[in-house]
Amino acid sequence: MTELKPCPRCGCAPRFKSFGDVIDIWCCPCLSIRKSEVITPEERDTWDIRTASYANKVEVKALGEAIKMWNAGLIRSINSPYNPL
Numbered sequence: 001m002t003e004l005k006p007c008p009r010c011g012c013a014p015r016f017k018s019f020g021d022v023i024d025i026w027c028c029p030c031l032s033i034r035k036s037e038v039i040t041p042e043e044r045d046t047w048d049i050r051t052a053s054y055a056n057k058v059e060v061k062a063l064g065e066a067i068k069m070w071n072a073g074l075i076r077s078i079n080s081p082y083n084p085l
Ligand SMILES: [Zn+2]
Pocket: 007, 008, 009, 010, 011, 012, 027, 028, 029
């Protein structure tokens, strides 16, 4: 898996949380994405309502995409059901 770069502001290791359709990566700034934004319709069809998650390989892909966005310096918050801040 791609490694998370340190926080661009303070240099600390960011924390991350995967929760339902949302991935949050945060330290001083925060990046939130919806997994459904970065996966295909076919991958969305693997959603399992009992576990509130996608198939394992889809979860891994979505987390990889979120890490790439964090590492590229994208900072963004969405209306997340899990709000660490
Ligand atoms: Zn920081």
